[in-house]
Amino acid sequence: MHPSEAPAASPSAALAAAIAGPEPGPGTLDIVIFGGSGDLAFRKLLPALYMAFLHERLEPGTRILGLGRQGWSRADYLAFIDSHSPAFIAPGAFSAPVWQRFLGILDYRCVDATQAADYAVLREPADRVPQRVFYLATAPSLFSQIGAHLDAAGLIDARSRVVLEKPLGTDLASARAINADIGRHFREEQVYRIDHYLGKETVQNLMVLRFGNAIFEPLWRAPYIRSVQITVAESVGVGSRAGFYDGAGALRDMVQNHLLQLLCIVAMEPPISLNPDDVRDEKLRVLRSLRRMELADVRRDTVRGQYTASLGEGPSMRGYREEENVPPDSRTETFVALKAHINNARWAHVPFFLRTGKRMQTRRSEIIVDFTGQPFSIFPNQSGGRPNRLIISLQPEESIQLEMMVKEPGSGMVPRPVKLELDLQSASDKRRAEAYERLLMDVIKGRLTHFMRRDELEAAWTWVEPILDGWKLLGERPRDYRAGTWGPAASSALMAREDLAWFEES
Structure with a gap:
């Protein structure tokens, strides 16, 4: 199923239980994934976060927020992830009860990264603002816009971190431009340029x-x-x-x-x-x-x-x-x-x-x-x-x-x-x-x-x-x-x- 298609019906028991549970609210940490329904998200990022959750490496109060342009509900998004990500989890590591609990910390928002007005759905009440990790699993051409819109919406603070996926530019000039644009909104120590080989x-x-x-x-x-x-x-x-x-x-x-x-x-x-x-x-x-x-x-x-x-x-x-x-x-x-x-x-x-x-x-x-x-x-x-x-x-x-x-x-x-x-x-x-x-x-x-x-x-x-x-x-x-x-x-x-x-x- 292509990410742009509506998720299929007939949810698993784990999915049904996760959907029936309360939507996760902002806790101590939000992991916000731009491109939350893309290949990188469902093949690599969410299976990796599931493994961290399985081994109790994610602190209580962590929420994973997938963002995408699809007009999905949370139930739609969970159905999509439930039908795609388990195949990319290490053999022997999948546990239906743990997967159910993991799905319970997932949420979804429809956000077009190019539209400043869409970022309003990410705001939280002033007394419940979590630390945020923004993972930009999108085309690098969107990095500059995302940084600017996050800043304009007041979503960046001193605790925020941003993860940039490769490739960062197509040449020296474009790499410098992306670095400069991101640097207007995040300090260098807040920027994580990821190369999975180093992991x-x-x-x-x-x-x-x-x-x-x-x-x-x-x-x-x-x-x-x-x-x-x-x-x-x-x-x-x-x-x-x-x-x-x-x-x-x-x-x-x-x-x-x-x-x-x-x-x-x-x-x-x-x-x-x-x-x-x-x-x-x-x-x-x-x-x-x-x-x-x-x-x-x-x-x-x-x-x-x-x-x-x-x-x-x-x-x-x-x-x-x-x-x-x-x-x-x-x-x-x-x-x-x-x-x-x-x-x-x-x-x-x-x-x-x-x-x-x-x-x-x-x-x-x-x-x-x-x-x-x-x-x-x-x-x-x-x-x-x-x-x-x-x-x-x-x-x-x-x-x-x-x-x-x-x-x-x-x-x-x-x-x-x-x-x-x-x-x-x-x-x-x-x-x-x-x-x-x-x-x-x-x-x-x-x-x-x-x-x-x-x-x-x-x-x-x-x-x-x-x-x-x-x-x-x-x-x-x-x-x-x-x-x-x-x-x-x-x-x-x-x-x-x-x-x-x-x-x-x-």
Whole structure:
């Protein structure tokens, strides 16, 4: 059922009980979701808030208020959420009685975000004003209007917080404009620019891995590290996002935020404390140290791709230009591979290879740290020795593996690689919250560490924009790659020029 359609009848028992109960009034906290019936809300945000509710992480008096343009009643909205969101709740975590109670704290208001008069329905009596978290799960083009209308309606106070979903702009100028507009109504410490990759357990574990283990820090630099690979591969196509995606592409959608944030955590210097600004200061220094790409660098060190229809065995998959709402002559990239350099002493001459794409062979996100090989090997047929490698898997599994050399069983001294593995899933019996739940709780508790600061966002765009401009000047079509493969052959050649290979090819 499309969100614009009226919800179906025949409510579940849990839904009927929730509807029959009293409407939730303002308590101590309102989580206000603009775009409350959109994909992000029912697939990610509400399942994440349900998990927090299930584990009693939401304080009593919390209300979740969905906003949308549909002229629904509260009962209509609850019916819609009841029919959509449970499918996105972690297996085994759904409890009908808890779901009923969760639906009881949901409410709905019909609000057109572009119409100032509609915001009057959000006002509360002066003696019952809750703290408000505004989650803007809408197109970024609406962010400025929403901020202005909230302010004009008197709905922002010193306790308010606003969460901004990516992408924040399409280039540096638009990102600066959004930041400036939001900054007129919210102080910087009230703004939470969310990147769900920063909520992943393994990503947050990188800080402890790096700065909590003395064995790594002395080696976490040139010349002991040969190269770093960061891959975020998706097996799905653009699906229902084609209308948005064709105006963005993989560089804007993934590299400018997710991959650069991962690069920052891998490459940053130790912060002086875990204070949010101390951590974000170090990430900012990395972004400002990225070597700017000139046109020759863009031509040599970047690869754009676009998936075409699959061939051979397995399920058939359409090409990108055959997807619904994609122009048949589209030049939007669905794949990017590039080589980046960081101009500082720690990372001198260490290449960072970033890669992301849709319709790739498997869904996989990982960071590969290749250490420098032995300068001389005493073992036969092991010229220089095989380098050690740290493999940090973010999805679908979360694990950290260190590849080392050991003796092959039997006579002789034949080395072979083995992996020391830390299975993060079983390393602790504590529940592992999903990324959105963890980040939403950070917003509620006022923790900014895992959110982008304004100057971070603008520094990322400052580095990405010359690549976009270079592609435009070169005027080349993205290279074709078959759906279900690892991208264009040119991405392998990008690595081969450094005598390296992507992880799955090595």
